[in-house]
Amino acid sequence: MNWHNALTQILKIKYPLVQAPMLGVSTPEMVAAVSNEGGLGSLPVGLQSPEKTRELIIKTKTLTDKPFAVNLFAHDIPTIEPTQTQAIQEQLMRISEKYGVAYTPVDLTQIRHFSYQEQLDVLIEEKIPVVSFTFGVLDQPSIERLHAHGMILIGTATSVREAVYLENIGIDIITAQGIEAGGHRGTFLFDEPLPQIGLISLLPQVVDAVKRPVLAAGGITDPRAFKAAMILGAQGVQVGTAFIGSDESLAITPYKEQLRKSQDTDTVLTRAFSGRWARGIRNSFHDEIQQLSLEYPAYPILNTLTAPIRIASQKQGNTQLTTLWAGQSAAMATQKSSAEILRSLIIGVEQITT
């Protein structure tokens, strides 16, 4: 099978497979393993300081000399309203007590939220070849600056309108994210109702609407879905959930176990953890927050508030008060090394006869 196409050429990779940037799950080891195997690893650095960003990049570079992407969160930095956050803090205390997860609440006045603009110098200095972004779009000066340094930009669309928007502002590669995808939705032009378009509908419509290469994301956990995405017009795929169970993943063992035992109907779209819509296996934290009918504060305020409770829950091996991001094909994910997961997808696609 000939894997060479416009996408592999632009990205200088052997196989058109991008490992999805999963903050809290993806590690430099995962990123390097995927890139070393001929795919494109993606290092998530959203919310990180410039120093931490550089540290993660350097760590990854010690593990691979192949290209990898760095993923930014392109949201604005919100102002914090103490009254609103105080009410949420009280609810979080109540929930943590109810489920026996002790934690120290974060003091929002002591937290510095970093903007992606503060990370750009590091990316340029480290000569990062590919920059992807989500949670909004990069501003025009940033796009021009990164392009001036020869960087390839990847943005995410959950609708045709967003794909066309990304193309018009000069983004080089567009990831079409189907509703099947685990983790956060990349929606940026719609408020309510959230676009919830299945990949088999979204992908051909996006491909027809833009000229740039399109990556397919959402539910691509086994070779059939990979091959189907290529038939639908994608030049490559972005794979997330399949790597959560990998050896190089930060996911705690009970999370990996729940993925493996999950059923197709087990995930929900939730705003409970970060205030932004994301897909994960339903758990008590989702149910508790859902009941409150919160007015969600701008990202990443709720994310910052829930961070210590999630970390405490993980330390206890408790999956009820932490994120269990998962796509709708999670049950097909396997527990192997990242390199083996990539290889089995590639070999699987090569074996499909049509």
Next chain:
Amino acid sequence: MNWHNALTQILKIKYPLVQAPMLGVSTPEMVAAVSNEGGLGSLPVGLQSPEKTRELIIKTKTLTDKPFAVNLFAHDIPTIEPTQTQAIQEQLMRISEKYGVAYTPVDLTQIRHFSYQEQLDVLIEEKIPVVSFTFGVLDQPSIERLHAHGMILIGTATSVREAVYLENIGIDIITAQGIEAGGHRGTFLFDEPLPQIGLISLLPQVVDAVKRPVLAAGGITDPRAFKAAMILGAQGVQVGTAFIGSDESLAITPYKEQLRKSQDTDTVLTRAFSGRWARGIRNSFHDEIQQLSLEYPAYPILNTLTAPIRIASQKQGNTQLTTLWAGQSAAMATQKSSAEILRSLIIGVEQITT
């Protein structure tokens, strides 16, 4: 391309394409056109009297000597609570006045709701080769009776659990309905939350879980989606929205126009028209009913109550108070004859090189 497989063999058809039964849209002419062209037409007879059922079957038989399916609604017949329906009637009057659609409210005490059991004699006498059903499942005596007459049964699943359930009760072919699909959801084992699984995730998981042939439904409006569904493990596809714009469709012209001009984000899941979840282009009726936070009565009570308002709205060429069922790929639908729509899908699939 060799189209022959277990599904085409069981159904005695040339191409593994089933036209979805769309009550209020599908006609004997549409059904016959699809069957004459080598696919399987599906005649919707849900809610019809035995006499009307026979009339529709005989009409279809005058137009084709090829096999076609008859589609039943397998729900229980509800008892009617006058207090609940009166409040709904008042709201419907208010909405119809607001939008200038005059109609005569239905008198529920004068309506006889027919059960699918009352239609079985007609199907047997008319030697119908294939019977599909949705809105619940056929009871065991009915399954055995239809099987004893050599009929092939097709049921719809929106989750792996439902697919396995259908296989276990002896259903011969399982339609896996992705969240992309237009019209009513086939969900029957879940209440809230409704399974909302994208076809690219649902299909391979269903195929892996059952031994029976699987039909793919949802978003299959163009050849790429058809081919992708086959790659994902389907033995055939069920196509609905693509036929709404056909010459043989009952859809009024403004409805066909809205389909053609629609965008991927235009549809919503709504219970406003029938009380059951269904996907259609969002309009005023959906928004008005949505606001009421109704307790929906058992199917088909709300469907019966809204029927005269929908008919009056259609007669005025008004698309705001009637159903605009559409899948998420509606924008890719074309306005041709049903035969041409089928042919262009088949030829399109044959031209795809992988």
